Amino acid sequence: MSGGGTWRWLREHAVQIVAVLVVLYMLIPIAVIFGFSFNDPAGRYNFTWVGFTLEHWSNAFGIPELNEALVTSLKLAVLATLISTVIGTLMALALVRYDFFGRRAANFLIVIPMATPEVVMGSALLSFFLLIGSFSLGFQTLLIAHVMFCISFVVVVVRSRLIGFDRNLEEAAKDLGANSFETFRLVTLPLIMPGIFGAAMLAFALSIDDFVISNFNSGTTVTFPLYIFGAAQRGIPVEVNVIAMILFFFTCATMGFATWQQRRAEKLTSVRPEQEGGVGAGVPAGAPAAT
Amino acid sequence: MLAVLIAIAALTLGLVACGGGDSINGGDTESEEVKLEGKASGDLTISNWPLYIDKQTVPDFEKETGVSVKYIEDVNANEEFFAKMDPLLKQGESGGRSLFVVTDWMANKMHELGYLQNFDKSALPNFEKNLVANLREPAYDPKREFSAPWQSGMTGIIVRKDLAPDVKSICDLFDPQYKGKVEMLNELRDTVPLVMKCLGIDPTNASEEDWLKAIDKIESAANSGQIRRFTGNDYGGDLTSGNAVAVIGWSGDAVQLQADNPNIEWRMPTEGCILWSDNMVIPVGAPNPTAAEAFMNYVYDPKNQAQIEAYVNYVSPVENVKPILLKEEPEVAKNQLIFPDQSFTKNCTIQPSPTGEEEQNLNRAFNAVLNG
């Protein structure tokens, strides 16, 4: 390839090159976490490289408190994701599809939680729980809190997908004899699925990451971030790196599996030709092209 | 936009309707005494600071007594723990905890708010017998009715002796050659009294102006970039990696950190140190106080305490631990930071603690420095 050709190639692929660099940037800390999961620190702090060991991988689940915290966080995140995604999607549908009295108020209600600092939400919620008195602090109050702060994000993401949605597709389905529910299930839902899936992932990430609000409302329940924040002060055990990586790989595997399933399903039915398939939801880049 | 205004207006009107004189905090200072019920059994939930107990003590205690212990490490800072517990304790609940550990001044504050129960000393013979003499009559709890020391410690200087060999006093921390490499604790009652000592002020009898003078000095050092940042226990990481070379820190940490890097060393400031204790307390609404007292009594057995001490490396509040450790872990027993003698701590001051309005003003001034 001549010098001019290289230059042209670079220019034509500039966007992709930037994208790859950004991906690398996103993965740098992960590489560090991975690398230091094999470290053999002399004392409490896993900050400087000392030596290679597999000890912490073979002993990944050797800290009972950490395991318990992890299981709690996973249960919490899955439940909070399910609940917030369902009710958030319904809200997004109402807000985009209907004009009704109170719509602006509802929009406002959804925006405010996102503009509220976590410290505020956490403490306000705690005073409320105590005032009502019928909640015992623990898993159930954590779940309530997590669903609460996930809803807004779900609505915003799903709504951005719903806006500009081609309503003709639904009309077409109805013309073909589908009832409202069938239209929703067979046309609307699949088309907004990438939005819903993205929202669910966001909700899951928010939930499994949350420290501040959980710290207020956890009672004596310890979640994964609560454990880490406690440990961070006095040196995080290497097992935390190991478990973070296990979570990472597990997430990758789940997403991979979901995509694979999706593609298989599409191949079997092959309703829509030539599509790439977003994560867990095979919707062609130009949806109407498929019809 | 109108809807927004209506919402705000409604909220404000709601305030009028429900306003009135509900106060946020209150509580009497008359403490109840715990009610013991026979032999210790059942469940026991304990909140303590991270890495503040060895791995064996809790299982051993469970085996000996049959009590099932839930031991959680959720106390990371006195104020944070207080903020989390305050709404509960105000309602006479402890969130299931029967025992937790807080520093002297916090134990005092909680006691004044009526959040703590007095001990029934009949179940604490080891505590009565083995508590060291100099901790028996602290000003805030002269009869040790509601607080039992868990560990004591000193606040002073921790350095990287390879990178900051000449730092020997608090005043040295302000030496410009260490610019950007010095860290101080984000604790009002540790950092400010030490800086007062550098200014030649005795923290014990310091006035509000004295405190503010020291805070001013800290502020100008923070603004000039002399102080890299204010930390909790996490100065340990910065010392290990060399981001910081001299910090204000805690004695037990210094001992433990030598495992990370043998160049990390405690220096008793030439001006002296600050002495403090963390205390076991029984909160109001504590379930199963009988088991809580059984645990307190257990750790005041010198044999059991020696096991904790060998791991934790702070100063033990229990008598007769040193002879046991001299046999088992002579290095620990001979360490001045773990078993300090009188001459070692001669310039040290018991941690002073402002209260009431003065506390609020100083807190505000100090936190204004922390938050730039």
Add this chain to the structure above:
Amino acid sequence: MRRRVAPYFLLGPGAAWLLLFFVIPLYYLAKLSLNAGVFGSYEFSWHWENYSDALQLYDTQFVRSFVYAGLATLFALLLAYPLAYTIAFKAGRWRNVFLFAVVAPFFTTYLIRTLAWETILSDQSPVVSVLDFLGLAPEGHVLATGGAVVAGLTYNFLPFMVLPIYASLERIDARLIEAGKDLYASATQTFLRVTLPLSAPGVVAGTLLTFIPASGDYVNAQFLGSASNQMIGNVIQSLYLKQSDYPAAAALSFVLMAAILVLVLIYIRFAGSEALMGEEAV
């Protein structure tokens, strides 16, 4: 009739949840913000001074927060758009790999990632030597500077930017772009006149999802900043958790929320309100 009831059914569960567990608690917070007194004897008394104090004492941190959050949002946008564009149009069978790479790091927990940056940017690290050589580390260190805080914010909120932009790019009708190419011929023109406007809702959503949490964040400033890089979130945190000054903290929280709302409203005035407030203008 059915059409009139339907939106309320759809809205019901979520709205109830938010009313009960967000609005009502917030109401108590509003009351708290008008309390006066010292700790132990706070009393409700229409104490509006809490608000003027909040503005006077912490104006520096307010400005700093919005500058940091604004910079982080800008950098995140500059990084996220090419990435989202590539994923949507250029990645082909690599699309899912890219998406994994965006999302997966965010299942390793905020704090662990931030602490990893602490390792990467520590004073002895080669990264810092290079930055120092390039004159990008005037203080000789990167940690404990505003730059590190902005970098941390950018990193931590990047997926909040990438995902909505990707979602809106991905649903663009390919025929529109084809038509654009026919009309304008140049790729740049097509991008500016067709693709970019069509992805605007995603950009607006992404900038808001990044800017809002970033302005209230405190973790990055706490771990990566110095005393002179603390944000308003750190102040609120400290008022609540360290000083037990609940009225001041509550007042400051409301000021922050109001400031964010004002900025957001100004922003969507210019950028269009679809992403945030539905299709109607506010």
